[in-house]
Amino acid sequence: MSVTAPKGYAAIITAAGRGTRAGGGEPKQWRALQGRPVLAHTLDRFAGFERVILTVHPEDMARAQDLFAGQVTILTGGETRAASVRAALDSLQGSDITHVLIHDGARPLVSDAVIEGVIAALQSGAEAAAPALPVTDALWRGEGGSVTGTASRDGLFRAQTPQGFSLAQISKAHRDHPQDAADDVELARKSGIPVAITPGDEDNLKITFAPDFARAERILGGGMDIRMGNGYDVHALGPGDHVWLCGVQIPHDHGLVGHSDADVGMHALTDAIYGALAEGDIGRHFPPSDPQWKGADSAIFLAHAAELFRARGFRLGNADVTLVCEAPKIGPHALAMQDRLAAIMGVEAGRVSVKATTSEQLGFTGRREGIAAIATCTLIGA
Numbered sequence: 001m002s003v004t005a006p007k008g009y010a011a012i013i014t015a016a017g018r019g020t021r022a023g024g025g026e027p028k029q030w031r032a033l034q035g036r037p038v039l040a041h042t043l044d045r046f047a048g049f050e051r052v053i054l055t056v057h058p059e060d061m062a063r064a065q066d067l068f069a070g071q072v073t074i075l076t077g078g079e080t081r082a083a084s085v086r087a088a089l090d091s092l093q094g095s096d097i098t099h100v101l102i103h104d105g106a107r108p109l110v111s112d113a114v115i116e117g118v119i120a121a122l123q124s125g126a127e128a129a130a131p132a133l134p135v136t137d138a139l140w141r142g143e144g145g146s147v148t149g150t151a152s153r154d155g156l157f158r159a160q161t162p163q164g165f166s167l168a169q170i171s172k173a174h175r176d177h178p179q180d181a182a183d184d185v186e187l188a189r190k191s192g193i194p195v196a197i198t199p200g201d202e203d204n205l206k207i208t209f210a211p212d213f214a215r216a217e218r219i220l221g222g223g224m225d226i227r228m229g230n231g232y233d234v235h236a237l238g239p240g241d242h243v244w245l246c247g248v249q250i251p252h253d254h255g256l257v258g259h260s261d262a263d264v265g266m267h268a269l270t271d272a273i274y275g276a277l278a279e280g281d282i283g284r285h286f287p288p289s290d291p292q293w294k295g296a297d298s299a300i301f302l303a304h305a306a307e308l309f310r311a312r313g314f315r316l317g318n319a320d321v322t323l324v325c326e327a328p329k330i331g332p333h334a335l336a337m338q339d340r341l342a343a344i345m346g347v348e349a350g351r352v353s354v355k356a357t358t359s360e361q362l363g364f365t366g367r368r369e370g371i372a373a374i375a376t377c378t379l380i381g382a
Contacts, residue, residue: 002047003115008098010051012088015105016077028207029105034220041108055084080180089171102184103162106207117198118164128165128188131200132157160200214313214381225381229276231268236370246337252328259288263298265321268375273305276379299344306345309379316347317378323356324365324372330356
């Protein structure tokens with residue numbers, strides 16, 4: 001569902017920022033939320049507007065055209081949020097648009113009620129209107145990690161978007177105050193435009209940090225986001241006097257053969273995490289064709305996978321690794337392996353299990369030609 005806006009109303013969606021505090025290696029508005037970019041969910045909320053203007057970074061123009069061409073008007077944004085809004089406002093001059101709602105592209109969960117509240121205020125005669133929530137928590141001042149004072153929360157609100165204005169008035173405010181601002185309400189007030197406060201919504205969060213994605217997933221999906229992944233790996237035995245298994249060096253009459261240190265247990269667990277995140281396997285992130293990974297410590301791979309699930313707003317539920325071999329004996333080393341894997345992933349050891357089994361002298365593991373590992377993990381939206 002989306003709001004059907006009155007005639008003469010346009011929406012401006014700002015999405016030209018480079019915000020990467022949420023992790024994931026790309027701007028938050030382009031990261032996946034329930035299988036679609038955050039920005040796609042945001043644009044859905046304004047599909048009922050006569051005009052929708054989307055401002056994007058120059059580097060994202062091709063992607064935006066591929067996804068949204070024909071649905072919205074796509075413009076190159078400026079170096080600041082205010083510059084992006086001005087570009088969108090300028091594009092509407094001379095049109096039949098009389099009012100604009102300006103919204104952050106990283107707020108994909110804005111409700112119909114919030115949008116309708118802003119429109120209703122404008123139609124009732126307000127010169128400008130914006131949603132907000134009253135501050136209910138105690139407010140402290142702090143320095144150096146300590147509380148240095150308190151502040152009154154009376155009359156304080158947490159600002160949200162969309163913020164609605166007469167096109168003529170907000171355009172003039174931007175011309176009169178070309179400097180950057182926290183939002184368009186700040187510029188409106190500098191121009192003497194009174195702004196009505198309309199009801200906000202706790203679910204209308206602005207995605208900023210990694211855990212915000214998990215919260216958004218829960219709001220959209222109505223429940224906790226739980227992922228499970230499996231990993232399987234095999235390495236042949238060859239010349240050598242030790243093997244690396246789950247981060248522990250074990251003396252042995254053979255070594256494991258591989259491009260890296262051939263730690264079959266750690267490889268299987270790393271692939272299980274990548275699988276839970278739908279991120280392929282180790283080869284996608286650390287190609288064996290790349291000489292820099294020759295002989296590499298497999299802890300590099302597992303640490304990367306752990307960083308990735310945390311960046312996506314997940315925590316490890318549990319991980320279970322089973323090593324399949326006739327020798328060496330795993331039991332005496334299992335607890336050390338458990339501790340090592342937990343330390344690499346930055347989780348408590350009680351969430352990691354390492355165990356072993358033989359194949360009853362059947363197959364390549366039974367003939368002592370190699371060692372196999374199976375791993376399973378669960379990831380839970382933080």
